[in-house]
Amino acid sequence: MIPKPPSAVDERLAEAGRLMADKAYEPAHALCMEVLAADSQAAGAWFLLGVLAADHDNPGKAAELFGRAAALDLNDPRAPAQLARCLIALNRRDEALAHAQAAEARGPADALTLDTLGVVYSRAGLHGRAIGFFEAAFAREPGQASFAYNLAASRQFSGDFAGAEAAYAQALDIDPALYRAWSSRVQLRRQTPEANFLAELEAQFAAADRSAEARLHLGHALAKTHEDLGSYETALDWLIRAKAAKGRQVGYDPRADAELFAAARATYPAPASAGRGAASERPIFVVGLPRTGTTLVDRILSSHPEVTSAGELTNFGLILKRMTGSPGAFVLDETTLEAAGEIDLRRAGQAYLQSVGPLVAGEGRFVDKMPLNFVYAGLIHRALPDARIICLRRHPMDACLSNFRQLFATGFSYYDYAYDLAHTAAYYAGFDRLIAHWRAVLPAERFTELAYEDLVADQEGETRRLLAFCGLDFDPRCLAFHENAAPVATASSVQVRSPIYASSIGRWRRYGPGLAPLRQALDAAGVKVGDAD
Numbered sequence: 001m002i003p004k005p006p007s008a009v010d011e012r013l014a015e016a017g018r019l020m021a022d023k024a025y026e027p028a029h030a031l032c033m034e035v036l037a038a039d040s041q042a043a044g045a046w047f048l049l050g051v052l053a054a055d056h057d058n059p060g061k062a063a064e065l066f067g068r069a070a071a072l073d074l075n076d077p078r079a080p081a082q083l084a085r086c087l088i089a090l091n092r093r094d095e096a097l098a099h100a101q102a103a104e105a106r107g108p109a110d111a112l113t114l115d116t117l118g119v120v121y122s123r124a125g126l127h128g129r130a131i132g133f134f135e136a137a138f139a140r141e142p143g144q145a146s147f148a149y150n151l152a153a154s155r156q157f158s159g160d161f162a163g164a165e166a167a168y169a170q171a172l173d174i175d176p177a178l179y180r181a182w183s184s185r186v187q188l189r190r191q192t193p194e195a196n197f198l199a200e201l202e203a204q205f206a207a208a209d210r211s212a213e214a215r216l217h218l219g220h221a222l223a224k225t226h227e228d229l230g231s232y233e234t235a236l237d238w239l240i241r242a243k244a245a246k247g248r249q250v251g252y253d254p255r256a257d258a259e260l261f262a263a264a265r266a267t268y269p270a271p272a273s274a275g276r277g278a279a280s281e282r283p284i285f286v287v288g289l290p291r292t293g294t295t296l297v298d299r300i301l302s303s304h305p306e307v308t309s310a311g312e313l314t315n316f317g318l319i320l321k322r323m324t325g326s327p328g329a330f331v332l333d334e335t336t337l338e339a340a341g342e343i344d345l346r347r348a349g350q351a352y353l354q355s356v357g358p359l360v361a362g363e364g365r366f367v368d369k370m371p372l373n374f375v376y377a378g379l380i381h382r383a384l385p386d387a388r389i390i391c392l393r394r395h396p397m398d399a400c401l402s403n404f405r406q407l408f409a410t411g412f413s414y415y416d417y418a419y420d421l422a423h424t425a426a427y428y429a430g431f432d433r434l435i436a437h438w439r440a441v442l443p444a445e446r447f448t449e450l451a452y453e454d455l456v457a458d459q460e461g462e463t464r465r466l467l468a469f470c471g472l473d474f475d476p477r478c479l480a481f482h483e484n485a486a487p488v489a490t491a492s493s494v495q496v497r498s499p500i501y502a503s504s505i506g507r508w509r510r511y512g513p514g515l516a517p518l519r520q521a522l523d524a525a526g527v528k529v530g531d532a533d
Contacts, residue, residue: 009035013044025052043073050082059086070099077106081116088123091318091331094358096120111141115150122150125311125359127157138167145175153184161188177204179217183407186221191228198225212245213410219243220407232510239404240514246410247419254426257417260375261430263337268378271441277385278349283356284367284470287374288392289431290415291402293452296500297390298369299481300463304472308360312370315355316380319348332375332414340379349383365470372414374431377438381446388470389442391435394452396527397508400424400518425521432527445469456502 012031019028029052035045050065063086070079081103087096100120108114118133134151141147152167168185171178182201191197201222208214219242226235284301286294302309317331324339340348360366373380377389394402404424408415417427438447448469455462463478477483508515522529 009039009042009044013042013048016045016048020048020051020055023055025055028052041072043069043076043079046072047076047079047082050079050086054082054086059089062086063090070102075106077103077108078110078113079103080106081108081113081120084120085116088120091314093124097124097126109140111137111144111147114140115147118150118154122154122157127154130154131158138170142170143174145171145178145181148174149178149181149184152181156184156188164188176200177207177214179204179208179211179214183217183221186224191225193229196225196229198222201225212249216242216246216410217407220405223405233512233514236511236514243404243419250413250416250419252416252419252423254417254423257427258430259334260332260337261434263334264375264378264434265437267337267341267376268382268438268441271443275345275382275385277346277381277383278353279386280349280353280384281386281388281471282353282360282363282365283384283387284365285373285377285380285387285389286367286369286392287377287389288371289374289394289399289403289428290371290408291406292371292392292394292399293450293455294369294371294392296452296455296481297392297450297466298367300478301367301466301470303477303481303483304365304467304475305477306472307365307367307470308362310356310359310366310368313356313359313368314370316348316352316368316370316373316376316383319351319355320376320379323348323351330413332372337375337379345379345383348379352383365472374435374438377442377447381442385446387446389438389447390466390469391438391447391449392452393435393449395506395508396428396432396522396529397515397519398452398504398506400428400522401508401511401515402504403427404518421515421518422521425518425525425527428522429525429527453505456500456505459500 012035016028016031016035019025019031028048032045032048032052035042046065047069050062050069053059053062053065063083066079066083066086069076070083073079080099084096084100084103087093087099097120100117103113103117108117114133115137118130118137121127121130121133131151131154134147134154138144138147138151148167148171152164152171155161155167156164165185165188168181168188171181172185175181182197182204186197186201201218205215205218205222208218219238223235223238223242226232226238284307286297286301288294298309301307314331320340320343321331321336323343324336326333326336326339328335330336356366356368374391377391380387380389393399400421403415403418404421406415406418408418417423435449439449450462450466460479464474467474467478508518519529
């Protein structure tokens with residue numbers, strides 16, 4: 001059969017696609033609008049307009065446009081796949097998964113769509129399902145560094161560290177300037193004098209003088225390498241250099257978090273009956289500052305046969321945001337906390353339980369391990385009075401250092417304090433005061449604190465205490481949490497595959513006088529640091 005020649009519409013859309021790929025958005029947009037003026041049912045034009053909106057960080061508009069394209073062309077898998085990616089970015093997980101499955105049913109074959117589906121499933125916490133799509137995408141386009149990177153990250157989350165190392169290496173062979181792959185690869189294993197990437201990293205850092213993001217990743221990789229080699233003061237210097245430009249870029253103001261913590265205290269100002277919340281003992285909230293043992297406790301609890309890990313969920317905060325209808329783009333802010341006191345929190349608790357249902361099979365207990373939920377502790381107790389809340393604590397110097405050492409996702413502004421030691425100290429002080437408030441007002445049978453140092457010193461005793469607090473019988477599998485094969489998509493994905501170790505306790509002492517400003521800032525904020533590890 002002789003192939004049909006392309007129509008004028010096909011040619012215009014092909015040209016618009018080429019312009020879009022070159023970021024020539026205005027002429028691409030004009031061509032799409034020409035096509036739609038002639039034929040409003042042209043799915044390809046709606047799809048390209050969706051790409052344009054997504055490229056301009058407008059997932060809501062992009063979802064609308066991809067939705068129109070998906071409805072007009074029932075055979076093309078690209079539109080529902082991209083729609084699913086927009087919806088997962090908007091925290092509309094169930095809808096995203098439905099459209100991802102619709103894309104699957106259309107038989108995706110191109111590498112970008114396969115990779116997109118992998119991203120959707122990974123962000124939905126379905127890492128076992130995601131990895132096959134990443135493998136297929138990279139197999140179809142083995143010269144695409146970003147596909148190799150996504151495959152590597154998926155393998156890392158699944159505990160395949162050798163496979164992750166190989167894929168990160170492939171990504172860097174394709175694109176040596178892929179800074180995300182450098183920072184991830186160095187985290188996978190301990191660097192040694194015989195096997196490290198110092199020369200490559202220093203060269204990449206020097207070449208990235210105009211990119212704050214690249215310097216952040218590369219500088220963190222250099223700091224981690226120097227830590228592994230025992231050069232802690234040099235490591236701290238690299239961290240400070242790595243974060244400097246990005247810190248200036250984000251322009252963090254400590255007063256905003258001080259106001260946030262004050263609004264949080266006001267949601268449950270004094271000891272009182274929680275009232276008529278949703279009755280369920282299923283949720284166990286694990287909260288606290290990042291890098292203080294929250295993932296470790298999640299793994300310990302979810303190693304119990306009656307407990308499932310639901311992962312790091314934003315569900316509770318999103319439900320409050322939607323029910324309050326508060327203005328602004330941020331889910332967690334002072335305005336939303338103030339408005340939350342006026343909503344039906346029993347209904348909020350029911351909505352939360354319903355939203356988590358698809359993530360945790362059966363009726364057993366589940367762990368919601370979102371560190372930032374410490375801000376919502378009062379509201380959680382009012383909405384779910386039978387839920388348990390476990391707050392991780394750690395020595396102030398180690399807690400602040402671990403946050404400063406952490407390479408947080410830069411699109412997540414809630415951790416912008418961690419670009420500066422003084423700002424980190426101020427944040428810790430605000431956190432400390434808020435937790436002292438929760439300790440005073442929330443019932444001890446529903447809110448407890450766990451010191452990371454105590455867990456390391458007496459793993460079995462503290463595990464038994466935690467399980468009893470949650471109303472669970474002791475199970476020895478909780479002591480062998482490192483044998484838990486479930487995926488881990490947090491910064492602790494490597495560490496929690498090993499038994500508990502004490503080497504991170506008192507880590508701050510190794511960094512020398514460079515941490516003096518941190519200690520001084522904590523002292524000035526009224527935080528008792530002391531001399532103990």
